[in-house]
Amino acid sequence: KNEVEQSPQNLTAQEGEFITINCSYSVGISALHWLQQHPGGGIVSLFMLSSGKKKHGRLIATINIQEKHSSLHITASHPRDSAVYICAVRPRNIIQGAQKLVFGQGTRLTINP
Amino acid sequence: ETGVTQTPRHLVMGMTNKKSLKCEQHLGHNAMYWYKQSAKKPLELMFVYSLEERVENNSVPSRFSPECPNSSHLFLHLHTLQPEDSALYLCASSQDPSGNSYNEQFFGPGTRLTVL
16 A cells, blocks of 8 residues: 555546545655646646645645645636646655655546536 | 756667666756656656765666766666666756755656667
8 A cells, every 4th residue: 555645546527616636645744745747747846735725826735734634626627737636745754865755646637628 | 948857858768778868957956866657656766866975776676777977967877678667757856955854846857768
């Protein structure tokens, strides 16, 4: 079992719908990332958070450290949001200077017009 | 040129070939990473270099050989690969801080490798 689990693995929705992608992890962490990967491979960091909630445009990320759970929400979804969304965590027991990330398997989101 | 660049973007090689992947970062970072992304599997960390020293080798077969000649450049030398090594190879960089703080990683576009 992977230390980072995402759900759902695949999600198809209509333009305008509210989207939620979930991430659960089993280790203590010092930070959690949400990443976006478009077809072609390039990865963009959307959020890095260690507590609470962050918002950027139509994207909202929340984290509950006690429950070891994070969610990524997209409001008013658009076809250009279609991508793979990846959750990654930095385990807390990592030695200084080695910034190791552990990744979830990704959620493939398709927004239809 | 800004950010993290990788060349080539696509590579097809035979099992007996020797090739190299190149990564260059223009962000002034001092830590660089190689990741492997296979179909339907999570990203896997392969190597980490911090201040041009390898600080992590994640049980990667010796047919993959990294090289970090300076803080801006990272190479992955490939030889006698297997078809199962076909994957997207991603490079990333970050500012490796002192203490236990954490800085985000910036990713390159990746090299899609096919081994025949």
